[in-house]
Amino acid sequence: MSQQLKKLQAVKGMNDLLPEESPYWQYLEAQIAETVQGYGYQEIRFPILEATELFKRSIGEVTDIVEKEMYTFDDRNGDSLTLRPEGTASCVRACEEHQMLYNRATLTQKLWYTGPMFRYEKPQKGRLRQFHQFGVEAYGYLGPDVDAELLMMTARLWRVLGIDQAVTLQINSLGSNESRRAYRDALVAYLEARKDQLDEDSQRRLTTNPLRILDSKSAKTQSLLDGAPDLADYLDEESRQHFAQLQELLKGAGVDFTVNTRLVRGLDYYGKTVFEWVTDRLGAQGTVCAGGRYDKLVEQLGGKPTPAVGFAMGLERLILLLQELNAFPEEISRATDVYVVAVGEVMPQAFALAEVLRANSPYLRVQVNCGGGNFKTQLKKADRSGAEIALILGETEAAAGEVGVKYLRTEDPQTTIKQEDVSTLIF
Numbered sequence: 001m002s003q004q005l006k007k008l009q010a011v012k013g014m015n016d017l018l019p020e021e022s023p024y025w026q027y028l029e030a031q032i033a034e035t036v037q038g039y040g041y042q043e044i045r046f047p048i049l050e051a052t053e054l055f056k057r058s059i060g061e062v063t064d065i066v067e068k069e070m071y072t073f074d075d076r077n078g079d080s081l082t083l084r085p086e087g088t089a090s091c092v093r094a095c096e097e098h099q100m101l102y103n104r105a106t107l108t109q110k111l112w113y114t115g116p117m118f119r120y121e122k123p124q125k126g127r128l129r130q131f132h133q134f135g136v137e138a139y140g141y142l143g144p145d146v147d148a149e150l151l152m153m154t155a156r157l158w159r160v161l162g163i164d165q166a167v168t169l170q171i172n173s174l175g176s177n178e179s180r181r182a183y184r185d186a187l188v189a190y191l192e193a194r195k196d197q198l199d200e201d202s203q204r205r206l207t208t209n210p211l212r213i214l215d216s217k218s219a220k221t222q223s224l225l226d227g228a229p230d231l232a233d234y235l236d237e238e239s240r241q242h243f244a245q246l247q248e249l250l251k252g253a254g255v256d257f258t259v260n261t262r263l264v265r266g267l268d269y270y271g272k273t274v275f276e277w278v279t280d281r282l283g284a285q286g287t288v289c290a291g292g293r294y295d296k297l298v299e300q301l302g303g304k305p306t307p308a309v310g311f312a313m314g315l316e317r318l319i320l321l322l323q324e325l326n327a328f329p330e331e332i333s334r335a336t337d338v339y340v341v342a343v344g345e346v347m348p349q350a351f352a353l354a355e356v357l358r359a360n361s362p363y364l365r366v367q368v369n370c371g372g373g374n375f376k377t378q379l380k381k382a383d384r385s386g387a388e389i390a391l392i393l394g395e396t397e398a399a400a401g402e403v404g405v406k407y408l409r410t411e412d413p414q415t416t417i418k419q420e421d422v423s424t425l426i427f
């Protein structure tokens, strides 16, 4: 009796990216990279696996990520490794390891990275277990000017992508470690007295990570917070000034924002500026870009004190948003522009013709018919390829040094041109 083999499937929450979707990703990634490089940011690539210790020490032991979302395992040597849940910790580790922050010539760094991140979450629309982020980090800048520039850069990106009407910016200041601690005590005192009215998650956080209660999704908890102490009242003078200057710079640059004093982030390393770009077009998973300042992290990971600020965007959510808004240019999904129909003993000439086209127009996508077939079959394949133009090469054309030009999407009449003139065609 033959045993039925179990069907192999991708791991839950980890998606394949199919050919019809990849043009959207290529387009988005190219637009982002071009935009941030326009501000002097350079790409850095680091491994997907890191020592578990790195994330515990940076993100924080009592955060959602470290407590319950990491993919952690022992390798064959017994070392604990973790699939990166985010990029900032690795970026700091790499900068440290390569002394990128201490050379006189490189006291500052502006970096970007992109790639898959891994978190054990409940998969749903805009929330996956393998998801992709595009992040930037700026090191060595203490003042609010670079915070403002980062936000101007994201605002510019939304315009480039045509989604600026669908996203809004929320900012907050978390203050210094000391001011935050004072606020935390006041918040805990207020909530302790009303503990029975808190949702279950928030009750737990009261002892582990009370600031996270501020962004509880429970409506009851939120209304309880209306009477709670306000983080803004606890800011230290330096953070207050930093935040005020940031707001001035944003106003000057025409970047609209709202101050949300309940905005906190899920990672422990943030202080002073934090921000999120949110949309109401994606349901519960509405944050498309989030970040802030983390001046203490480099030191916390063993380096010299180095101010730092950065953000990460969720690429899945941005793809969903661009699709929702019909913001992708139509032509990007076309895999072929020109299809060469080659009937009879003409393959060498068909290949040569295609090579000339590719050499002269590097962006043109040219497919030569492979696998034979008569004229009618090949023309059908040309049509299905999405091409605008079919170049037709039969033995008659080949003998005359000519090629037929058939427009597949317009009513333009078919013509015949000399093969050497093929590059003069306007696509």
Ligand code: ATP
Binding pocket: 086, 119, 121, 126, 127, 128, 129, 131, 132, 133, 265, 266, 285, 287, 288, 289, 290, 291, 312, 313, 314, 315, 316, 317
């Ligand atoms: P959330 O509150 O949605 O869980 P987060 O605070 O955990 O987000 P960050 O760690 O700040 O998110 O990551 C930055 C961005 O990466 C998020 O704003 C979001 O766009 C994206 N992101 C985070 N987790 C996921 C995920 N599991 N699937 C898809 N995108 C994600």
Ligand code: MG
Binding pocket: 064, 266
């Ligand atoms: Mg999360």
